[in-house]
Structure formats: C-alpha cells, structure tokens
Amino acid sequence: MTDLDLDELRAELDDFAQPEKKGGRSAREERIIAGFEEVQRFFEEHGRAPQHGEDNDIFERLYAVRLDRLRALEECRSLLSPLDYQGLLTGAESAPAAPEEAVDEDELLAELRDAAGASDITELRHVRTAADKRAAEEIANREKCEDFDRFKPLFIQVKKDIDSDIRQTRPFQTMAEIKKGEFFIVGGQIAYVAEVGEEFTTQYERRDSRLRVIYDNGTESDVLLRSLQRALHRDEAGRRITDPVAGPLFAGESAEGDLASGTIYVLRSKSDHPLVAAHRDVLHKIGVTSGDVERRIANAKLDPTFLMAEVEVVATYELYNVNRTKLENLIHRIFGLAQLDVEIKDRFGNPVIPREWFLVPLFVVNEAVDRIKDGTITDYTYDPKAAALVRVA
Structure with a gap:
C-alpha cells in the first residue's frame, strides 16, 4: 500500500466533507x-x-x-x-x-x-379542502330508501329519456339553483330531489335548505342543498339532467301554411302467438310515420317489427310541423314500463325483439295524444298496475 502524507490524507477527506453553509x-x-x-x-x-x-x-x-x-x-x-x-x-x-x-x-x-x-x-x-370533504361525506352518508318502489319508475323513465334524447345531461353550473323534482348525476349515480325543506339562514348569512335525495341504487340521503351543489360542482362527471319538453307537438287543425308531418298510428296484431293472443285487446303497436299508414303495413306478415303477422289499424292521429323521431321517442318513453317482452323469428330464423308493442288500452293512448296536444304529457307516466296515466310525483 502506498504511504500517504498528512497533506494528501487531508485533501482526500475534504472530498467527503459537508459543504459550508452559505x-x-x-x-x-x-x-x-x-x-x-x-x-x-x-x-x-x-x-x-x-x-x-x-x-x-x-x-x-x-x-x-x-x-x-x-x-x-x-x-x-x-x-x-x-x-x-x-x-x-x-x-x-x-x-x-x-x-x-x-x-x-x-x-x-x-x-x-x-x-x-x-x-x-x-x-x-x-x-381536497375541508369544505369539499364535508360535502363528500354528507353525500356519501346514505341509507336504504324504504319506499324506493315509488321512485324506481322515475329512474327507469329518465334513463330511457336520456337514451332517446328526450332529456339531455349538461355540466352543473357553479352553485346553480336546485329544485324539487329535478334529476342530477353525482358520484356516477342518478339523484332525484324528492323533497326540499324550509329555507333557513346559516351562521355565515347564507341561505340553505335540507333536501331528501333519492339515488337510483335504492339509497337516499338527508343532505343540505349547498352540500349537493358543492358535490356536483367538484365532480368532473357531475351533470344536471334536463326536463323533457314536448311543446306544441300538434296543431289541432292544419292552419294555412302548415305542412303535414306524419301520422301516429295504433295497430292491433292478428298473430296467433300465444302471448299476443292472450292480450290482443290491450296489445298495441304505437308508431309514427311520414308516409301512408296502409302502405307502411302492407308487408306486415313478412316483417318481425309487426310480429310476422297481419295487423289492423285501430286509430290514427295526424300531426303538423312535428319532429317525428322525438315524438315517437316521447310516446315510447311514456309507455316504457308496459313494453311487450317477446322474441320473434324473422323469415331467415333470426331472433328479433320488437320494441314498439305495448300492453296499453286504446283509451289510454287517446288520453296520451290529448296530453301531447296540450303540452302536459311530460307531467305523466303510465302505470301498468292501474292501467292509467298518472302524474309524476
């Protein structure tokens, strides 16, 4: 080993010394x-x-x-x-x-x-801030909704409305107003504001209310309005679900300058399918066409949409200046809970599930058309158990 003098050792140790503080x-x-x-x-x-x-x-x-x-x-x-x-x-x-x-x-x-x-x-x-955490905790503090059966049909309809573009989802605006009967998406779930309590003033001079909020997973929460606002605002996927607006879909009579837009038709099937035969009097196909109804049903027995059988026309309603697609979606949304669940084979043996057949009495269809005419149809839904249109809670 090579001998090192003290100066060399000091120089070598200096390389490992802590730097002096500035x-x-x-x-x-x-x-x-x-x-x-x-x-x-x-x-x-x-x-x-x-x-x-x-x-x-x-x-x-x-x-x-x-x-x-x-x-x-x-x-x-x-x-x-x-x-x-x-x-x-x-x-x-x-x-x-x-x-x-x-x-x-x-x-x-x-x-x-x-x-x-x-x-x-x-x-x-x-x-997250303390306020964010409090809002999240309050939203998450849910319990089982004991009367969820009352609200379940509303959630089913809202989902169908969104799928058929009758309702839209829009980003929640900062601290926007929240009212009874409105739907939102928060935390990945649809939330329905079932009740709004009396308004009160907080110790910081802010107005607030206690809400009863029902969620589509069968739970509910007793939450402050401002807490729900904060949760929706902080949730990147938080959305307000718009109300369906039918508007004046019909003109009672064709005024000068109006153009016929199409026809709502109600059909009854002559199929011998056991399910169809058992409910023939209340089973109807409800659709909208821009052409002649008779021409539309001419080849019904070859079309699985018509259950591969002849049909008879039981009612028609002429429309003017109407978006036919939206109108048809609206009608199907109203009667969605009464949709026929049946599988039909087409000419080639392929399974088809028709979507426009509903177990609804004709007088209820007539009432629905009247409510479409006066613009009140969005306040109603069809209750299969009561066989009647009922006002949405």
Whole structure:
C-alpha cells in the first residue's frame, strides 16, 4: 500500500466533507428562507399572496398561515427583507383567517400527512379542502330508501329519456339553483330531489335548505342543498339532467301554411302467438310515420317489427310541423314500463325483439295524444298496475 502524507490524507477527506453553509446561516434560518421562497413561488404562479379560507386549497391556507407568522416575527422580517422583492412582508393581501379556521401550520401539515401519507408536501396532489370533504361525506352518508318502489319508475323513465334524447345531461353550473323534482348525476349515480325543506339562514348569512335525495341504487340521503351543489360542482362527471319538453307537438287543425308531418298510428296484431293472443285487446303497436299508414303495413306478415303477422289499424292521429323521431321517442318513453317482452323469428330464423308493442288500452293512448296536444304529457307516466296515466310525483 502506498504511504500517504498528512497533506494528501487531508485533501482526500475534504472530498467527503459537508459543504459550508452559505453566509454562515443556521439551520433555522435556512428553513425560514426555504419556507418564504415557497410563498414567493405561490405569488408568482397566482399573482397574489396566499389567502385564508376553508374553501381554498390546503397549500394556500398553509402558506397564508406561514406568511402571517413571518410578518409578525421581527427576526424573520430582518432575515427576509433583502429577499422580499415582491413586498410580501409589508403587504396586506393575505386576508384574516375566518373564525372557524382556528388552525396553525403544524395542524395543516398534519392534515396533509394524513391525506397523503407523505412528509414532503411538494409530492402531494389534489388534496381536497375541508369544505369539499364535508360535502363528500354528507353525500356519501346514505341509507336504504324504504319506499324506493315509488321512485324506481322515475329512474327507469329518465334513463330511457336520456337514451332517446328526450332529456339531455349538461355540466352543473357553479352553485346553480336546485329544485324539487329535478334529476342530477353525482358520484356516477342518478339523484332525484324528492323533497326540499324550509329555507333557513346559516351562521355565515347564507341561505340553505335540507333536501331528501333519492339515488337510483335504492339509497337516499338527508343532505343540505349547498352540500349537493358543492358535490356536483367538484365532480368532473357531475351533470344536471334536463326536463323533457314536448311543446306544441300538434296543431289541432292544419292552419294555412302548415305542412303535414306524419301520422301516429295504433295497430292491433292478428298473430296467433300465444302471448299476443292472450292480450290482443290491450296489445298495441304505437308508431309514427311520414308516409301512408296502409302502405307502411302492407308487408306486415313478412316483417318481425309487426310480429310476422297481419295487423289492423285501430286509430290514427295526424300531426303538423312535428319532429317525428322525438315524438315517437316521447310516446315510447311514456309507455316504457308496459313494453311487450317477446322474441320473434324473422323469415331467415333470426331472433328479433320488437320494441314498439305495448300492453296499453286504446283509451289510454287517446288520453296520451290529448296530453301531447296540450303540452302536459311530460307531467305523466303510465302505470301498468292501474292501467292509467298518472302524474309524476
């Protein structure tokens, strides 16, 4: 082994020595500067000093508390003044903390560690505010809906409405109004506002109400209106489901300048299929055509849509200036719960499931047409057990 003199050994050890601290600063001073630099970066990114408030990001709340402390301590002001090119130590951009936010920086850091299990806050992403968490917890706090049978038909119809473009889903606007009878999509489920309680004023002078919200999985929650608003706003997939609007689909008589748009037809099948024969008097095909009805049914016995059998026309209703596709979708939505479930073989032996046959008495179809004419049909649905149109709750 080659002998080394003391100078060579010292030079070799110097390579492993800890670097000297810049400017001779203590570890505490280095931490103060590093913390202030994080606040400065926030200012550069957002164009303002961090602010208090439970609705703000938890990092911003932490920086706001930190900045308050740095401003209050003479030691920190003296150390940081040469670095404060943004005027943060002398500015007043940071609003005072709200009374309910009695939390210091250590508590905020602890909250961050609990949320993400990491000690380095720069590694965290998407930490929710306290308000977000309260809203999510309130929405998630559900129980079984004991009278869900009352609401199940509504959810079935809404889903069909969406599939047939009678209803649309639209992004929820920030803190938009919520009313009784409206449908929303939140947390991946359809939610129905069944009841809205009396309005009251919170301790922060905000108006609020207690809601009974029913979900399509058979659960319900007793939730504050503002909590549902926040949950819908924070949910990227949160949507409002629009109301179906029929409008003046019919003109009672064709006025001058009107163009005939088509015909609603109601047919009865002459098929000898056991299921058809057993319900022949109340089984009807309800459709809309732009052409001649007789021509439409001319080859019924060759068409699985007509159950591969002859049919008879039992009623027709002429329309004017109507979107036929939307009208047909609307009719099928109203009678969706009474749709015939049967499989028919076509001429080539292929199975077909017709979709336009419904177990509905003719007098109910007549009533539905009358309600389409006066624009009230969207307030009703068909109840197969009562064999009648019933007003939607």
